[in-house]
Amino acid sequence: KAGVTQTPRYLIKTRGQQVTLSCSPISGHRSVSWYQQTPGQGLQFLFEYFSETQRNKGNFPGRFSGRQFSNSRSEMNVSTLELGDSALYLCASSLQRGLDTQYFGPGTRLTVL
């Protein structure tokens, strides 16, 4: 089976712009979670989608949003980018919610100038 894929792998944007990141889960996986990783804050949970519905959201401003499609692919969007949004954005998929192993994608490295 193919692993979790994320596109693009690298992205450079300027402050005020918006960005959309994409995540394709492992075939058959229905849960997709998104995480932000920065040197200062480490890994932080952004949100989780399951069956096209956002089931959980971390402590991030409303500029961060996402969605999941019927084929379980997910996108996350960040509007009005700030310098502090520069980070590695990781998505992970699992078969089900809760007690299930998560499989991580390689991440998208976002740089905001």
Next chain:
Amino acid sequence: KNEVEQSPQNLTAQEGEFITINCSYSVGISALHWLQQHPGGGIVSLFMLSSGKKKHGRLIATINIQEKHSSLHITASHPRDSAVYICAVGNTGNQFYFGTGTSLTVIP
């Protein structure tokens, strides 16, 4: 206060040594995960635990629910084990909290 505390933050070992990384948490959990992250960013899930002990090759993970503590052990460490090891807990609301990670360097 962080919901998940890991120790040590940095660890250097000689090849062949037995290594222990500790994780303490303060939230009610449904499961605890040990993750491995190599330079470049890729994260691999090593273990998911809700009780007891699991073993995979030279890696052993244990959890004590009453004490809210987990340990990751690496027996006969090897340079390829050099990575950042992250403890993550999933609560009953399916939110994840992460430790700050333990950076392990194994010297040949």
